[in-house]
Amino acid sequence: MLSDDLTHLALCWRLVRRDGAALGFTSHDAALLVDGLIHLARPGMTPSAVVLGDGLEANDMEVAGALSAGALTASDLLAGRWDGARVELFLVDWRVPDAGRHVLASGTLGEVAVGDGADASFTAELLGPGAALAASAVELCSPECRAELGDARCRVSLRGREPILLLAEAEPDRVRADGITAADFAQGSLLVLDGPQAGLERRLIAEDDGWLLFDEPLALAAGTRVQVQEGCDKRFATCRDRFGNAANFRGEPQVPGADLLTRYQF
The missing domain is CATH 2.40.30 (Elongation Factor Tu (Ef-tu); domain 3)
Structure with missing residues (x-):
């Protein structure tokens, strides 16, 4: 595709929401059918510089474009419907879009900013796979519980607690x-x-x-x-007295805090 003397490339975006809903866009002047999904023509939808490397740093980028009532809307973006959506940026030959694609970047949708006015625009951060490297691999000591109510570590049954x-x-x-x-x-x-x-x-x-x-x-x-x-304030007393779940408490309430050296004894 890229080695031809004369190329016929179109830039495509694919967004897949966490609930499975998907949208496709292309910089071409007509809609393209790629892998069974129609990619709508959005010539004004452009990415920042795409930088690909073989290091361990996170290769993040941004995408900017115009909002459309039939596709992405300001209310949906601000309401969080697209938070964490899977995003893929790739090139196709617009003459035969199903013949193959060249992936430029992929990741998840991060922070979104929406402009004002009738022709509102948006900018969205694309978090690359390397962004996961910034997350802590081990838990930190804390007086509060690090589990979520009802998860596999907490083990409190949510039956009757989700009316x-x-x-x-x-x-x-x-x-x-x-x-x-x-x-x-x-x-x-x-x-x-x-x-x-x-x-x-x-x-x-x-x-x-x-x-x-x-x-x-x-x-x-x-x-x-x-x-x-139902919620939990993650304190040991709540876990013990309200839920009877002290054995599964995932915190260290007895470990002294940073204020230990400032305490005075009279």
């Missing part, structure tokens, strides 16, 4: 529902089951007078059906 209910009241940064003890769901999560925001999830960071507060705003309406999951 489905209708919202009694809703505001952009908080919601209230009847029939539950709201305090039990602080540090838990909320999954929207119907309406225009179906599929979106928010962390419930705190409880305030019966209201559950979001970590990020989410526009919901009273009567929306949601599933909420």
